[in-house]
Amino acid sequence: MSAGRRDLLVCLLLAGAMALLPQLVGTRYVVTQSTLFFIWAVVVSQWNLVFGVAGIFSLAQMALFAVGAYATAMLGYYFAVPMVVAMPLAALVSVAVSLVVGLACLRLRGPYVALLTLAIAQVLYLVVVNDTDCFTNPPSGCMPFFGGVRGFSRFGDLGFRALLGSKWYVAHYYVGLGLLTLAMLFSIAIVRGPLGLAFQALRDNPGYARSRGVGQFKYQLWVFGLSAFFTGLAGAFYGVQFGVVGPIVFSLATLLFLLSMMVVGGLGTVWGPLLGAALLMLADEGMREVGDWRDIGLGVILVLFVVLLPRGLAGLRLRGVSKAKQS
Amino acid sequence: MNVAIQILSSGLTLGAIYALSTIGLSLVYGSLNMLNMAHGALLALGGYVCFYVMGVLGLPGLLGVPAAMLVCGLAGFVVYQLAARPMLASGGFETRIFIATIGIGAILGNVIQRSFGPQPVAQPLALHGALVLGEVYVPYQNLLILFVSVAMMAVVALLLGRTRVGRAIRATAQNRDAAQLMGIRIGRVYAQVLALSGALAALSGILISSLSGLLPNMGGDPMLKAFVICIVAGLGNVFGAVVAAFLLGLLEALIQYLLGVQYSFAILLLIVIAVLIWRPAGLFGRRQVVRL
Numbered sequence: 075m076s077a078g079r080r081d082l083l084v085c086l087l088l089a090g091a092m093a094l095l096p097q098l099v100g101t102r103y104v105v106t107q108s109t110l111f112f113i114w115a116v117v118v119s120q121w122n123l124v125f126g127v128a129g130i131f132s133l134a135q136m137a138l139f140a141v142g143a144y145a146t147a148m149l150g151y152y153f154a155v156p157m158v159v160a161m162p163l164a165a166l167v168s169v170a171v172s173l174v175v176g177l178a179c180l181r182l183r184g185p186y187v188a189l190l191t192l193a194i195a196q197v198l199y200l201v202v203v204n205d206t207d208c209f210t211n212p213p214s215g216c217m218p219f220f221g222g223v224r225g226f227s228r229f230g231d232l233g234f235r236a237l238l239g240s241k242w243y244v245a246h247y248y249v250g251l252g253l254l255t256l257a258m259l260f261s262i263a264i265v266r267g268p269l270g271l272a273f274q275a276l277r278d279n280p281g282y283a284r285s286r287g288v289g290q291f292k293y294q295l296w297v298f299g300l301s302a303f304f305t306g307l308a309g310a311f312y313g314v315q316f317g318v319v320g321p322i323v324f325s326l327a328t329l330l331f332l333l334s335m336m337v338v339g340g341l342g343t344v345w346g347p348l349l350g351a352a353l354l355m356l357a358d359e360g361m362r363e364v365g366d367w368r369d370i371g372l373g374v375i376l377v378l379f380v381v382l383l384p385r386g387l388a389g390l391r392l393r394g395v396s397k398a399k400q401s
Numbered sequence: 402m403n404v405a406i407q408i409l410s411s412g413l414t415l416g417a418i419y420a421l422s423t424i425g426l427s428l429v430y431g432s433l434n435m436l437n438m439a440h441g442a443l444l445a446l447g448g449y450v451c452f453y454v455m456g457v458l459g460l461p462g463l464l465g466v467p468a469a470m471l472v473c474g475l476a477g478f479v480v481y482q483l484a485a486r487p488m489l490a491s492g493g494f495e496t497r498i499f500i501a502t503i504g505i506g507a508i509l510g511n512v513i514q515r516s517f518g519p520q521p522v523a524q525p526l527a528l529h530g531a532l533v534l535g536e537v538y539v540p541y542q543n544l545l546i547l548f549v550s551v552a553m554m555a556v557v558a559l560l561l562g563r564t565r566v567g568r569a570i571r572a573t574a575q576n577r578d579a580a581q582l583m584g585i586r587i588g589r590v591y592a593q594v595l596a597l598s599g600a601l602a603a604l605s606g607i608l609i610s611s612l613s614g615l616l617p618n619m620g621g622d623p624m625l626k627a628f629v630i631c632i633v634a635g636l637g638n639v640f641g642a643v644v645a646a647f648l649l650g651l652l653e654a655l656i657q658y659l660l661g662v663q664y665s666f667a668i669l670l671l672i673v674i675a676v677l678i679w680r681p682a683g684l685f686g687r688r689q690v691v692r693l
Contacts, residue, residue: 131496131499178674178677178678180678181677181678182677184495184496185436185495185496185499186632186677188436188499189436189628189629189631189632190632190673190674190677192625192628193625193628193629193670193673194670196625196666197666197667197670200663200666200667201667204663204664205663206663326507326621327507330503330504330507333500333503334504337500366511366515369507369508369511370507370508370511370512372504372507373504373505373506373507373508373511374504374508375504376500376501376503376504376507377483377484377501377504377505377508380484380497380500380501380504381483381484381487381488381497381501382487384488384491384493384497
């Protein structure tokens with residue numbers, strides 16, 4: 075069985091198994107936390123395309139996520155666009171922003187890319203937070219164009235609250251699961267397809283790749299554009315799920331959390347980031363008891379993995395495979 | 402005329418603050434190819450240690466500054482022992498150390514927040530009074546910051562250019578393997594540079610916090626700007642970084658005067674992106690010949 079088919083099978087089996095969870099464990103907490111897991115897993119699976127597969131050290135992914143969330147909220151808030159329409163539109167906005175980021179980073183390498191993308195994210199954050207002029211004046215108080223520190227709320231939802239009443243969160247669970255399944259299928263198709271080969275070639279040996287006609291310009295824009303779509307969609311869904319979009323989506327702590335997921339799971343592998351996301355969500359859950367020590371614990375996990383196990387948990391298996399091949 | 406002096410004064414102060422945060426970063430990148438994302442936390446640590454020694458223990462400032470430099474130098478050494486040393490031999494050093502120092506910075510920042518609380522406190526070490534130029538007041542503290550940043554640059558330049566240690570650092574920067582073959586202890590160079598940059602960060606943190614106040618995350622913003630400056634100057638070029646810091650400080654003061662405070666950083670960043678598209682290796686960076 076080819077690697078692509080195996081991944082496809084695993085993906086469908088996992089999706090099928092996860093579809094049963096709300097039937098087995100009815101607790102609202104478990105279901106909503108799993109929904110959050112789906113959202114983060116979508117983001118890391120797409121971030122992994124840029125960072126792991128194409129080897130471009132971009133830290134803009136959370137900013138793209140935020141763009142998706144903000145675009146959805148603003149479309150809903152200002153134009154009363156139904157969320158079903160606003161979410162894909164917001165994802166397209168993320169793609170456009172990502173293409174601009176990709177263009178800006180085109181001639182930079184390695185850590186320069188990381189710094190520039192981090193700075194871009196910071197600028198977006200500052201633009202949102204520092205803008206204090208009232209754009210509209212609803213009864214709830216002054217509302218800047220980008221929502222200011224408070225952010226947006228009451229911009230609409232997917233309609234499940236009206237349809238299912240108090241059980242709406244189960245519907246959101248399935249929306250999240252569907253989103254993650256699509257995102258995984260998408261990233262499997264890319265990693266195992268010709269585009270993924272081109273990305274990996276440019277990552278592993280840019281000179282050779284270019285001399286064989288794999289142009290950096292074209293493929294860097296491809297990877298930035300493609301990876302932004304589901305990231306933006308995840309951001310949009312995050313907004314709908316929580317009903318609030320505020321500047322907290324830009325926070326460095328979240329960025330660190332998602333980066334740790336990829337590092338712990340294994341950069342550049344298909345399933346590593348997903349595994350990392352699951353493990354870190356569980357670890358985060360476990361550390362909830364100790365409150366403020368959570369961020370320190372996360373930092374320790376990140377440092378331990380990047381120092382001792384740089385290829386992540388998925389790297390353990392890869393190492394085993396390559397040893398078996400050598401002997 | 403007064404407006405010009407005002408812009409010049411605040412621009413030079415901003416530039417000096419940026420230069421202070423930039424020197425340590427640039428030194429580490431230039432000699433170790435390592436972006437130290439924990440630098441911001443080290444700035445805060447330095448500021449807080451000085452605050453602790455002076456404000457809580459009640460000792461004079463002449464003790465607070467060396468204590469802060471010592472603690473941050475030790476912290477830099479710990480970063481080397483914990484993160485840099487185990488990675489030196491294996492591949493992907495640049496990316497991995499970047500991620501690891503993000504983690505270390507987060508840990509350190511949270512430890513500081515837990516020890517001193519999230520509310521801002523004032524830095525006790527500050528000069529009072531001001532120099533009057535025309536109708537513009539230039540606080541002595543700003544002049545001190547200007548003086549220290551230039552002095553720090555001179556010390557680092559002398560150290561790198563004139564001493565044996567500096568020569569070892571430069572050799573390591575040029576070619577790690579060749580330097581090792583010539584008998585330079587790479588590990589010791591890394592430890593020295595990280596400890597030195599930690600000590601410099603302490604000094605910078607004390608001075609920055611004397612203007613902005615102490616906050617556990619006070620290092621984040623100066624660090625980000627310092628990175629932007631490093632990129633504009635060309636990573637690893639200490640002298641260029643200081644020049645770029647002053648240029649950007651003046652530019653920011655001008656933009657603030659003309660357009661208002663809230664857009665200054667965004668506009669600055671647009672300029673930076675334009676510079677990078679024009680010269681990807683930075684203003685003062687030498688073009689690197691990459692062998693494929």
